[in-house]
Amino acid sequence: MMRPARSHPLWLAFVLHRISGLALALFLPLHFWVLAKALTAPAQLDAFLRLTDNPAVKLAEFGLVFLLAVHFFGGLRLLALELLPWPARHKTLAAAAVALAFFVSGTFFLEAI
Incomplete structure (x- = not known):
């Protein structure tokens, strides 16, 4: 009997990859706007950068990273699925990718505090 796709453990990896891509795509215009302030309005950039000392912004940076x-890591997983012979350990490797992502972002967060 076939299980529905949404009950498969890798469906979460698919959803996380799509959500993270969408969130990053929404963030990039804001990021470029702030970078442009360095050239066009340095005083506004300084005011914005002072805002980044707020703990809520630090938490948001953790989320972004x-x-x-x-x-x-989701993209690397997709490349591996397409280009490499893939063993039956899908769930373990997907969980490892999320754990590694959490480790990388957690390390960044601890350095930013």
Whole structure:
């Protein structure tokens, strides 16, 4: 009997990859806008950078780095699925990718505090 796709453990990896990609795509215009302030309005950039000392912003940075790491390792997982012979350990490798993403973003967060 075939299980529905949404009950498969790798469905979560698929969803996380899509959500992280969408969130990063939404973040990039804001990031480029802030970078442009360095050239066009340095005083506004300084005011914005002072905002980054807020603990809520530090937490948001953790989330952003987590999404970046999830998207990166999810992309590597997809490349491995397409290019390598894939053993039956899908669930373990997907969980390892999420754990590694959490480790990378957690390390960044601890350095940012």
